Amino acid sequence: MPIRLPSRATTLTLIETLAIGIAGGLVFWWANLPGGLISGAMIAVGAMGTLGRPLGLPLPLAHVILMTLGISLGSMISPQMLHNLVHYPFSIGILAISTFGATFASSYYLRRFHGWDRMSAFLAGTPGALSQIISLATECKADVAGIAVVQTMRVIILTAALPMLLSLIGLAPHAGFxxxxxxxxxxxxxxxxxxxxxxxxxxxxLKFPAAWMFGGMLGSGLLHGAGMIEGGLPLPAYFAALIGIGTLIGTRFARISGRTLLSHIAAAFGSFAVAITISAVFVGVVVLVTHARLSDVIVSFSPGAMDAMLALALTLHIDPIFVSAHHLSRFLFVSIATPGIVHLFGRTDEEIDD
Structure with a gap:
């Protein structure tokens, strides 16, 4: 069977997407902004996409980016980090409470102040597991566009703001390595x-969530944790992984039209404020009760996508085992519980009134 080469239009789209992502990442890095390679690429690609540019990355390249990110994360693993796994059950339990508290509070906000129906509000307020949420929204005939804006804006805000916040309070380095x-x-x-x-x-x-990123992290982590390999990726590959994940996140935002974004922007910011406030309360509980570092807990409890939060852990030198254990746990909470909740409580407001 002959190999089909990509079309000229596909190739030009790829080149344009990568060029914009690289330029944005390097500008933010040159400005010495914390997490600049990721947030710069993400903001540049997202902004150009909302202006109408048809940006995107082919799936095989996305897999390579995610696996490279995983290899970089795995290279940070040490025997001491693995030993600390025994201290996580309490904080993971608190994370479960925080996740559902933030979900239902955000859902209430969207219904009460923006008039969303019950199903759309619940799915928009559920953090992480974006592909599953959009799939459920499509099946249930919920407001897919609104849900996509709220979910994507939450990731964009966290990815751009968390490095700044952690740097301002002295918990994370700037752009140095x-x-x-x-x-x-x-x-x-x-x-x-x-x-x-x-x-x-x-x-x-095995249909494991975020398989390409976690697979890269697992393979690299086993070799580093066993002491078989000590070094990590060369600096150019490390740069490419960070710019690549920022570009990949930006392409998600680029799929949303400017008109759709503007119509749901207030709901996105408002529900984000509610979710982050609830999460902050539980971050305080974990920090007071355990010996976990504040920066590790903040990134672990942030209601963003796994790939984005793990990328921040990489660039901000935060414990990747702690962050990945918590975000994977939340992904599993959401994936298991959300379909059941939708089935039990997902009737539309009109059906309830009838």
Whole structure:
């Protein structure tokens, strides 16, 4: 079977998307903004997309970006981080309470102040698991456009604002990379790539959430945690992973038209404020009761997408094991509980009135 080359239009779209993402990331990095490579690429691509540019990345490239991000995360793993896993059950339990508290508070806000129907408000208020939420919204004939705006804006705000916030309060570095170790040798890089690819493909076949990113992290983490490899990705590959994930997040935002965005922007900001306030209360509980670092807990409890929050953990030198354990747990909470809640309480307001 002959290999089909991408069309000229597809190739030009890819080149334009990458050029905008690289330019935005490098400008933010040059300005020494915390998390600048990610947030700069994300904002540049998202802004150009809402202005009408047909931006996007092919799925295979997205998988490579996510796996590269996972390899970088895995290179931060140490035996001490693995030992600390025993301290997580309490904070994960608090995260479950925080997740459902933020979800129902955001849902109430959208219904009370913006007149959303029950189903759309609940799905918009549910953090993470965006693909599952959109799928449920389509099946239930909810307001898919509104839900997409609220969910995507939450990720955009968190990805852009969290590095700034953590830097302002002295909990995260600026754009420097002093915390990175040496680069692995060519042979070690080949071993990392092989282990990451094997783990990612295996998890993908098992339909594991965020399989390409977690597979890369698992393969790399096992090699680093066992002391078989000490070095990480070379700096250019590290830069590419951060700019790539920012570009990938920006393409999600780029799919939303300017008119749709403007019509739901107030609901997006308002529901975000409610969710982040609820989350902040539970962050305080965990910090007071456990020995977890405030920066680790803030990123772990932030109601954003797993890939975006783990990318921030990478660039801000935050414990990747702690953050990934909590975001994966929340993904599982949402994936398991949301369909049942939709089934039990998902009737529309009109059906209730009848």
């Amino acid at each position: 002093s915390g990175r170790g040496p680069a692995a040798s060519p042979l070690e890089l080949a071993e990392l790539a092989a282990a990451a690819l094997l783990a990612a493909v295996s998890l993908h076949k």
